[in-house]
Amino acid sequence: MAGNDASTLLGMADIVKRFPGVVALGGVDLDVRPGEVHCLLGQNGAGKSTLIKVLAGVHRPDEGVITWEGEEVHFAHPQAAMDMGIATIYQELDLVEGLTVAENIYLGHEMSRFGFSQRRAATKSAAALLKRLGHPEISPSAEVGTLSAAGQQIVSMARALSHHAKLIIMDEPSAVLDAGEVERLFHVIRDLTDEGVAIIYISHRLEEIRTVGDRVTVLKDGKTVATGLPAKETPTTEVIRLMTGRSIEYVFPSRGTVPDAEPLLRVDGLSRRGEFHDVSFTVRPGEVLGLAGLVGAGRSEIIETVYGARKNDAGTVEVAGKKLRPGSVQAAVAAGVGLAPEERKSQALLLGDSVATNISMASLTRFSRSGIIDRQAERTAAIDQVESLDVRPTGVDREMRTLSGGNQQKVVLARWLLRGCRVLLLDEPTRGVDVGARSEIYALVRKLADDGVAVVVVSSEIEEVLGLSDRVLVIGEGSVLHEAPADQLDEHQVLDIIMRGDAA
């Protein structure tokens, strides 16, 4: 619960931050008290990440005042903010892949004596931190590059804890975690706040805000539109209205009936040693198949193998009755399969290139005649996609890296919409996407299905899988545990199946 000391730990007043061509923050106010969980809400591109980067000393504000324990402060660089007691877990993970878990945790504040690093001590306390986060299985000496996205998120969190900070900022920490891990994260957060540590918590999942939050500040277009709202009492509709300026029904589109057709995608006995075994399923045109399961259950591995990005040891993948060459992405793409991968930054995007380039990347031949690209046509098509997905800001010439996380995700979807697939594989399609855009993406997936596309959706949000799909496969430890029409399952049943499957 919030601390007894009501004095403000952190105050930010009228913060302005401009980037070339964009006013990312146009006057933001925020106050955080010791021991509270202060939630920051806002649509994609509202300025949440920019605000915390200002706070963490990554960006310097153009205007405005930051006060820390009552005194005005200026953070010239990230180290200055850390020294003050502010630790940050960034939205885009910032770990050094070649270093070990322990080295990453203590990067920048290595344990050392007389200049010699104390590796044993570091390993030991890293292990303790990981245990506290409920992940004793992560070895402090493992190389970070070998961990899953969720594992890396845990390491980031351990790093923030290692600073003994008074304020920990978490930018969408739950995006890569499954339900159980989010629950553990909340435990850790409650422990911390009991000790008087303040948390700034960013998430697009409103139910999380309700569970863990104390107060809420809402940003819209780089401005504070509401601050100090009680997290538990403010109605969802009100929060959404503040964020978007309109009221949105946070619901799933209604399913049509799936036409009785031959399956378009047929996966038979697919196996990959150590990842999954004997996975079989079919998807008909117009059908949305959901893969539910916990993070690490092997769902991403399965659809990446279907796509040919990984080579299967056994089994076959057929599209419209034709077998695909195993381990060949080109064969899959040529057959009309598209994949929006799980990790957009490392697997999908050219961060230094323009939005248009990123969108057209899989459809280059369509815009070229004897190898020469028709850049006008390319741009026009990209603009169409940007408009239909409501990517903001709208300029297609912007550098990809300057887009907010959720908008980057939309660009990945746009790439495959432009390409026009018969089979679309979506791995966590709404990760980091705001409430408004989320329902747009749901509607879009449904519309694609209605147009005859066979869609496979992987999501760690069980509610999302159930709401969006026609049929659901529950995956646990690399095998199919259960298959059922989505409307015959509920969240509890799915979790139950997973638990029983794990036990068996």
Add this chain to the structure above:
Amino acid sequence: MSVESTRKSPDSEGASSVGAPDVHVKTAGESAPPAATVASASRNPLNSLMAGSAGRNLGLVIALVLLCIVGVATAGDRFASVDNIMTILRLAAVIGVVSIGMTFVISGGGIDLSVGAIVALASVWATTLATQTMAADFHWILMVFTALAVGAGCGLVNGTLIAYGRIAPFIATLAMLAAARGLAEIIAQRRTQIVTNRDFIDFFQASVLGVPVLVIIFAIVAIIGWVLLNRTTFGRRTLAVGGNAEAARLAGIKVQRQTMYLYILLGLACGLAAVMLMARTTTGTSTHGGLYELDAIAAVVIGGTLLSGGRGTIVGTVFGVLIFTTLTNVFTLNNLGISTQAVAKGIIIIAAVLLQQRVAVRRGSP
């Protein structure tokens, strides 16, 4: 109850934040216009010019102009004569062709240390007695084909080892550097082979309207290179592979094949450079192309191509080559030694890279 009060005076009743929150909701009317509208309005033409390729190349133009001023000041008419300018351009042409090929490899996320050695091998192979005898019987174009084939062959080996053998470009081409130059020495038996074919020399040493053929070749290669990199699917795929190979692969781009093509392309450029060098010096020898790898990489990098891949500029490379060649010329005219030139080159490389970073920061990408 307002935000202001929270900020200025700690309010004790807000202790239980859930129980008694201080709420301040601004009315919808106050909210700002969307960021995007502000964006287009505040983008002034100068800013966008500086952010565009013109801005990046501006520094290079200034550097070149400064060098020319120094040249005129120190060497006067000896520098500023048409003859001297043609000399500079002729010298620039050979390394220029290699550098343009190098721009592709570096943009694609690779590096090639073997270019000098490939030039040497191609020049030697194309001037052996056997090749020259055949060329005399048939046509000198045979020598050109031989050099191109040798260059492309070496590039194919490099590309195959790197793309399919998964050997780091640095290592694979280092091995090629040693092997190709060694092979050149074996073939030539360390002797300088004279080009005997008059027609070959006449063709390449000629001028069209006062412009040397070598310079024209360089210009054509530069134009083709520019179109290829900026306007074709080939160029786009190159940048995609260099920018994020995994993303390129998952978007259905044949990353390995593209990588191999890039080294073959550079090999071809080396073969062409060998032909130009043979024509300029009328010889083929295993010592041709010494340190070309360094000169080419330096020209590419000061031109503004990212050494880590994903972004490349042919115009920048051309400027890079011109800057280095002009520098050499000015120093030579002032009778300054090779060592002084090397020091100056080093300083220029650092200055150029620092300048580039400044521009990058101004463009807002950290």
